[in-house]
Amino acid sequence: MNRKRFVTLALILLFSIPSLTQTGTKKKRPLPYEYGRVVLNNNSTKYEMAPVVFEHWIHRGKFTCRVCHVDVGFGMKAGNTGIRAADIERGYYCGACHNGRTLNDGKPIFAACSTRKLTYEDQKRCDRCHSVGKRVPSDFDFATFTAPLPKERYGNGVDWEKSEELGLIKPQTALAGFTPKNPLVVQKDFDLNAKVEGMPDIIFSHRKHTVWNGCELCHPEIFMGVKKGNSHYTMVDISEGRSCGACHVTVAFPLMDCQRCHAKPVQP
Amino acid sequence: MNRRLRAIVVVCLLTGFMGPGTVFCTSQNGAQSTSPPATQTPAREAWQREFDRICSRTQEAMSFSEEDLASLVQRCDALAPQIEKLDETRRKVYLGRLHMCRGLYAYVLESKRNPKK
Numbered sequence: 001m002n003r004k005r006f007v008t009l010a011l012i013l014l015f016s017i018p019s020l021t022q023t024g025t026k027k028k029r030p031l032p033y034e035y036g037r038v039v040l041n042n043n044s045t046k047y048e049m050a051p052v053v054f055e056h057w058i059h060r061g062k063f064t065c066r067v068c069h070v071d072v073g074f075g076m077k078a079g080n081t082g083i084r085a086a087d088i089e090r091g092y093y094c095g096a097c098h099n100g101r102t103l104n105d106g107k108p109i110f111a112a113c114s115t116r117k118l119t120y121e122d123q124k125r126c127d128r129c130h131s132v133g134k135r136v137p138s139d140f141d142f143a144t145f146t147a148p149l150p151k152e153r154y155g156n157g158v159d160w161e162k163s164e165e166l167g168l169i170k171p172q173t174a175l176a177g178f179t180p181k182n183p184l185v186v187q188k189d190f191d192l193n194a195k196v197e198g199m200p201d202i203i204f205s206h207r208k209h210t211v212w213n214g215c216e217l218c219h220p221e222i223f224m225g226v227k228k229g230n231s232h233y234t235m236v237d238i239s240e241g242r243s244c245g246a247c248h249v250t251v252a253f254p255l256m257d258c259q260r261c262h263a264k265p266v267q268p
Numbered sequence: 269m270n271r272r273l274r275a276i277v278v279v280c281l282l283t284g285f286m287g288p289g290t291v292f293c294t295s296q297n298g299a300q301s302t303s304p305p306a307t308q309t310p311a312r313e314a315w316q317r318e319f320d321r322i323c324s325r326t327q328e329a330m331s332f333s334e335e336d337l338a339s340l341v342q343r344c345d346a347l348a349p350q351i352e353k354l355d356e357t358r359r360k361v362y363l364g365r366l367h368m369c370r371g372l373y374a375y376v377l378e379s380k381r382n383p384k385k
Contacts, residue, residue: 070368073361081364087357180324216326216368220375 032157033057033142036251038078043085044130051132056251057156058140061169062104065247066214071178072096076217076246088113094129096178154257161208173211201264222246315350319362322347323369329376337377344370 030037036056044051059068068074072093075081081093088095097104100111112129114122127136149168152159163169173179192202209218222243238245239255253260312320322343329337344366351362 070365073364075364082360084357087360090357092357092361180320210327214326215329216372220371221368224375 032146032155035155035157035254036060038250039132040078040083041132042079042082049126050130050134052129053131054129057142057158058145060160060171060251061145061163062171063175064171064173064212066212066217067172067175067179070214070217071175071180076222085113085115089115096175152253152257155253160253171212200259200262202261203263204261315347318343318347319351319366323365326369326372329372332373332376334377334380337373337380340373341370341377344373 033055038054038056039051040054041051069076073081074083074093083093087093088098091099094112096102097109098112100108102109110125110128113126118126127134128138146156146158150159150162150166151157160169164171189203189205189207192204233243235255237243239249241249244261245255248255322340325332325340332340348363348366351359351366353359354362
C-alpha cells in the first residue's frame with residue numbers, strides 16, 4: 001500500500017514539473033471588440049476618476065491614422081501624449097471633435113471634459129470615457145457597426161482595408177483647423193525579403209501606408225533606415241512593438257495573420 | 269413701434285444669430301464640422317501661418333532638393349522658440365507636431381546626402 005502511494009505521488013510530481021517550470025504570463029488574446037482598446041491613465045486615478053477607455057474600432061472608420069496621430073498630435077503609445085482635461089476643453093486632442101459642436105452623421109459629438117465644477121449631467125458625460133470598471137451605454141454597438149463590413153480572421157475580425165475599398169467606410173484624411181493643406185503624394189510599393197528560407201517575401205504597400213499614415217508618422221521614429229534593406233528587424237522585434245509592431249500588434253491587423261504580409265509566392 | 273422699425277429689429281436679430289460667429293466646413297464623407305479653437309480667430313497668428321507653410325509639405329519631402337530640405341529644417345528650428353513661449357496646451361501640441369515634421373525633413377535630407385545608408 002505504501003509503495004502504491006509512493007508511486008502515485010511520484011507520477012503526480014513528474015507530470016506537474018513542466019507546468020511548475022513555466023515562467024511568465026500568458027497573454028489573453030483580445031476579443032474582436034476589445035482589439036485596439038487603449039486605456040489611458042495619466043491623471044485619471046490621481047483625480048479619483050476611472051481611467052479612460054479609448055476604442056480604436058469606432059474611430060478608425062472615421063479618420064485615417066494620420067489625422068489623429070500627426071495632425072491632432074496623439075502619441076503612438078498610451079501615456080505618451082500627456083493629455084489633460086484642460087487640453088481637451090480647449091479644443092485639442094479629443095476636444096478636436098468631442099466639443100459638442102462637431103457633427104457626425106448630423107448629430108453633435110458629445111463634449112468631453114470639463115474643468116469647472118461638475119453637475120450630475122457632467123458626471124454622466126465624464127463616465128462615457130472614464131469608464132474602466134463601469135457599465136456605460138455607448139452610442140455605437142460593435143456588432144451592429146461591424147455587421148456590414150467584410151470579415152477577417154483576427155484582430156477586430158474586420159477587414160478594414162477591404163471595407164475602405166468597397167466604400168463601406170470613408171476615413172477622412174483631414175480635419176479642419178488641424179490638417180495643413182497638404183498635397184497627397186503616395187509612395188511606391190516594394191518587397192521585403194523574409195529571412196527564413198521558404199517563407200514568402202513580404203509585399204509591403206508603401207502606397208496604402210502613405211495614404212493612411214503620411215510620411216512623418218513612420219519616418220524616422222519607427223523606421224530609421226531610408227534604403228530598403230538597411231533597417232534590420234526580426235519578428236521578435238516586431239512582436240515587442242518595434243518597427244511594424246508599432247501598429248500591427250495592437251491596432252492594425254495582428255501578426256498572427258502571416259499571409260497578409262508574407263504574400264509573395266515562393267519561387268521553387 | 270412702427271412696422272418698418274419692427275422689421276429692422278427682426279432682421280438685425282436674425283443676422284445676429286446667423287452671423288459670423290459660426291463657420292461650417294463639410295468634410296469628405298458628408299459630416300459637418302465647426303472650426304476648432306485653433307482657427308476661430310479670423311486670422312491665424314504669424315507662428316501658426318509659418319507652421320502651416322513648413323509642415324504642409326511633408327508629403328512632398330522626397331521631391332525636395334537638399335537646399336530646400338536644409339532650409340525647412342532651419343525654419344523648424346527657428347519656429348521652435350516661438351512655440352516654446354505659448355501656453356502649455358499649445359506648446360505641447362505644436363512642439364510635438366513640429367518635432368515630427370522636422371524629423372522627417374532631416375531624415376530625407378540625410379538620405380539624400382548619404383545615399384548608401
